[in-house]
Amino acid sequence: MKKRFGLLLALIAALVMLVVPVGNTTHAQAADNSLEKIQKKGVLVMGTSPDYPPYEFQATVNGKSTVVGMDVQIGKKVAKDLGVKLKIKSMSFDSLLVALQTGKIDMIISGMNPTPARRKNVAFTHTYYQGGYDIVINKTDKAKYKNKDSFSGGTLGAQTGTTQYNASKSQTKNTTVKGMTSQSDLILALQSHKLDGVAMEKPSAEAYVSNNKQLAAIPSDFNMSSSATSSAIAFRKGSTSLVNKVNKTVDQIKKENLVKKDYLPAAGKYLKTNTVNTSMTHYWKAFLTGIEYTLIITVCSVFFGFIIGILLALARMAKGNFFKNLLRWIATAYVEFIRGTPMMVQVMFVYFGLGLFVNLPALTSGIIAISLNSGAYVAEYIRGGINSVNIGQTEAARSLGMSNGETMRYVVLPQALKNIWPSLGNEFITLIKDSSIVSIIGVTELIYQSNIVRSDTYRGVAPIVVIMVLYFILTFTASRILNYFERKMQHD
Template identity: 55%
Template sequence: MKCLKQLFMLFILLWSLVLPSTALAATDSSQASTSSSITNNTTTTDNSLQRIKHKGTLVVGMSADYPPYEFTTKKNGQTRYVGFEVSLARQFAKDLGVKLVIKNMDFDSLLVALETRKIDTIISGMNVTPKREKSVDFSHTYYSGNSYFLINKSDRNRYQSAKDFKGKTVGAQNGTLQSTMINKDMPGTTNKGLAKLSSLVISLQSHKVAGVLMDAATAKAYAANNSNLMAFNSKLPNTAGGIAMAFHKGDHSLEAAANQTIKRVQQKDLINKRWIPQASHYMRSYKKQNTILSYWRYFATGIEYTLIITVVSVVCGFILGTLFALMRLSKNKLLHSLAVCYIEFLRGTPMMVQIMFVYFGIGAIIQSLPALLAGIIAVSLNSGAYVAEIIRSGIQSIPLGQTEAARSLGMSKRLAFHYVIMPQALKNIWPALGNELITLLKDSSLVSTIGVGELMYQTQLVQSATYKGVLPLFITMLIYFVMTFTLSRILLYFERRMKHAY
C-alpha cells in the first residue's frame, strides 16, 4: 500500500507540473474563438512569431515518407528532405528570416509533438478536420486532392472501386484522413493502420492487405516508381477540408505569418508550376540510381547511433540497477519502498510508452530536451529496473557464510561487499547481464518512434527513398545479427575468464 501511495503521489506531482501549460493552452483556445476585436487584442500579447525570430529556427514536424509531399533523397551521402511541402517550409522559414529545422517522425506523433511544443508547426499533408481544430489552429489551406487506392497490378481486374474491398483488409497510415474514411465509408472492410506508409506498401506487396488508401499524388508517385503497383481514384466522399499548416493553439501571430506566405505562394502558383515538378524530378532521377548499396552511409549512421544509445544506456542502467538493487535489499523501509515502486513500475510498462512519455511528457516541461537524450534516458531507466533485479538475485545467491567469514577476518561491511560478495555475484549474474545487454541493443530500435536516427530509423529512410521494402529490412536484420553475435562472443570470452579467476 505504501508503494502504491508513493506512486500515486508521483503522478500527482507530474500532473501539477503539466497542468499549468494545459490550462494556458485552453485559455488561448477560448480567446481565439471570441470576436475579432478580442482576437486582435490577443495577438498583441501572443509572442509566437517573436519567439521563432528570437531563437532563429523554425522547427517543422513532418513524416517524410509521403512523396511528392515530403520524402528523403541523398546528396553527397547525406540525407536531404525534398518534396513540395519541404519547399513550402523553406519558403516560410525564409520569409521569417530564420533557419529551417525538419523534425521527421511518425505521422500519428506529430500532433502530440506540436501540443508539447517539440515542434513549431506541422507541414505534413495534414487535412483540416473539426476534430483536429479542437486541439490545434490551422492556417489557410494550400493544397487539396482526392484519395486513391494503391493496389498490386496483378489485382487490377479484382479491385476497381471501393465496394470491391468489402470483406478485405485495406491499409492506411495511422492518424490520417484516409484511415477515418475506411472506418466510416467502407463498411465490411478491415482497416489496417501502420505508422509508416512504406510499411503499408510492403504489406501490399506481400499481399497482407488488398490495397492502401492514400492521397492521390502519393499513390501516383508510388505507382510511377514501381511497375508492379497501380493507383486509381477511390471516389469516396471527402468531408474534410484541404491541407494546411497546423500550429499550437494561440500561436496567432505565427499563423498569420504563415497565411502571408501561403498567399504569395498561391498567387505565383509555385506548388503546381515549380515545386511538384521538382519533386517529380527527384523521384525520376533517383529511380535510376537508388540501389541499396548506394545508401550504405545511412546504415553506417544508424549503427553509430544504435551503439551510442546502447553503450550509454548500459553504463547508466548498470549504475541505476546497482543503486536500486542495494536500496531494495536495504532495511530502510523508505529506500526499500522507493526501489520496489521504481522496479515494478518500469518493468510493468512498455518501453515504447516510456520513451514517448519522457520525450513528450517530460519534454513538455523541459522543452529543450533532445530526442536522442530523451531516448537514452528512457532506455537507461528501463534497463536499470531489470538490472536491479538481476544484481539483487546475484547478491542473494551468495551464502551468508561468505559475509560472516569476511567479517571474521576483520573486514568491514563495505570491504566484504566489495571484495567478497560482489565478485562472486558478478560471476553468477554475468550471463543474465549479457542477455540484458543484447536485448538492450535490439530494443534501441524503439527510439525511432521519436525521430532518433538509429538503425531502424535509417532503414525507414532507405525504404522511402528507394521504394523497396523488404531488402532494406533484410540488410538491417543482418546488421543486428552481426552486432549481437559479436557482442555475445565478447561476453562469452569474459565469462570464461571469470570462471578461471574464481
C-alpha cells in the same frame, strides 16, 4: 490525410497534460508573442513525417540523405518570409501533434488536414493544397478492384491516424482495415499480398505507381469533406500573430499556384533521382550511421543502466530505520512500474513529457529512457545474484573486521557479478535490439535509416534484409565477447 492521435499518443498526451501548468496556457492566450519569439530565435523548427511522397520524403542530394518534397518547399518559403532559418525535424506522423504541443517543434507541415477535431488542439493556417484519395493495388489485380466497394471480403490498409484510415473503416463493408504507421510499410505489405489495397492521397499514390511498375492506382470513391482532403500548416494554439503572418505566405502560394507550377514538379525530379541507383551498397553510409547510433545508445544505456541497477538493488535490500524502509519502498515501486509499462511509452514520455521543462535532444531522451528501463531489470538480476551468495561469505568477511560496505564491495558483489553475468549479457544483447524503439522520436539508428532507404528506393524487402544481417552481426559479435569474459570468470 492524417486525422488524429493513435491510442498510444492519446495516453502520452494525457500524461503530458498532467504536468503542464495551467497558468502558462492562460498567459499564452492573453499575450500572444508567437511571431516575435520565432523571429527572435531566428530558427523555425518544422516537424514532418518524411514517408509521404511527393509531400515529404527522403532523397539523396549531393551524397547526403535529405528531406525533400512539396511541403519542404512550402516550409522554406514560410521561413524565408519570416526572415528566419528552417530546421526540419523528422518523426512518425502520430508524434507530430504531441511534439507541437510540447514545444519540440514550431509548426507541422506534413500533409495535415485542418479537421474540426484537430482545430480544438492546434491552430491552422489557410489551406495550401486541395487533394483527393486513391487506392493503390497490385497491377495484377486491376481487373478485380474498381473502388472501395470492391474490397468486400478483402483487406484494405491505410496509415494510422489519417482520414483515409477512418474513411476505410467507416465507409467499407465486410472489409478488414489494417493500419500501419508508415506508407513504405503499407506498400511492402501490399506487394507481399498481406493487403489487397492501400488507401492514400492521390499525389502519393501517383508517386508510388510512377516509380513501381508492379503497382496501379484506382479511384477510392470515399465521401469526404473539403477539410478532410485539404492540407494546412499547424501551429500551437494561441499563436495568432504567427498564423496571421504565415497566412500571407500561404495566400501568395495559392495565388501564384506555386504548388502545381513549381513544388510538385521539383518533388517529381527527386522521385526519379531516387530510382536511378537503388542498390543497398549505394546506401552504405546510411546503414553505417545507423550502426553508429545503435551502438552509442546501447553502450551508454548499459553503463548507466548498470549503475542504476546496483543502486536500486541495494535500496530494495535495505532494512532498518524509517529512511531505509522508505528507500526500499520507492525502489520497489520504481522497478514494478518500469517493468509494468512499455518501453515505447517511456521513451515518448521522457522526450515529450520531460521536454516541457528541459529541452532534451532526441538521442539524449532515448538514452535516458532506455537506461531507466534497463536499470529496473538489472536491479532484479543483481538482487538475485546477491541473494545467491552464501551467507557464510558475509559472516566470514565480518569476522575479519570488514564493514557492511566493504563486505558488499569486496566479497558479495564480485561473486554476485560472476553469477549473474549470463543475465547481464542477455540484457546487453536485448538492448542492441531494443534501441530500435527510439526511431519513433527521430533518432537515426538502424530502423530509422532502413526506413529512409525504403523511402528513397521504393524497395521494401532489401533494406529489411540488410538490417537483419547487421543486427545479427552486432548481437553475435557481442555474445562472443561476453562468452569470452564469462569463461575467464569461471576459470578464475
